[in-house]
Amino acid sequence: MESVNSSSSQSSNSVDSEEAIAEKSSDQWFNEQFENLLPKIQEQWPDMAKQTLEATKGSLDELISVISIHSGKNSFGVQEQLEEIFNSATDKTRGLAESLEPLEKQLEDLLDDLNSTLRPRIEKPVRKRPLLAIGIAAGIGVLFGILLGGGRKN
Secondary structure (H helix, E strand, O other): OHHHHHHHHHHHHHHHHHHHHHHHHHHHHHHHHHHHHHHHHHHHOOOOOHHHHHOOOOOHHHHHHHHHHHHOOOHHHHHHHHHHHHHHHHHHHHHHHHHHHHHHHHHHHHHHHHHHHHHHHHHHHHHHOHHHHHHHHHHHHHHHHHHHHOOOOO
């Protein structure tokens, strides 16, 4: 009977830890996206000073608290409005990512073509005359060193 109780407490602990991880990642996402979301938040609550919003330092709980105090709304209503802003921002980001996928595929194809055509043309002379290739590379390195460090005197 003890093993049944311990396994059920382990499963509830894992659910709690999964919720904590999800909450932590959403807080981290909000903190990272705070600067981008700030204009949308100001549109929703135009009477709030930007400095007041920035003072929350990207903490979702603090932001909800500050907005609910200044607007007179309950924190649940403020949280729902913020979630709508987050969802619209997430949808826009997702749309942008989807529109970039074809461009990414084209770039990969072009790089593959370039690799297959240009690499043999570069490797062939280097394999024929390795000492010359090393000498040219060393000369270019010395030249760049002189150009980049030429104005410095110890």
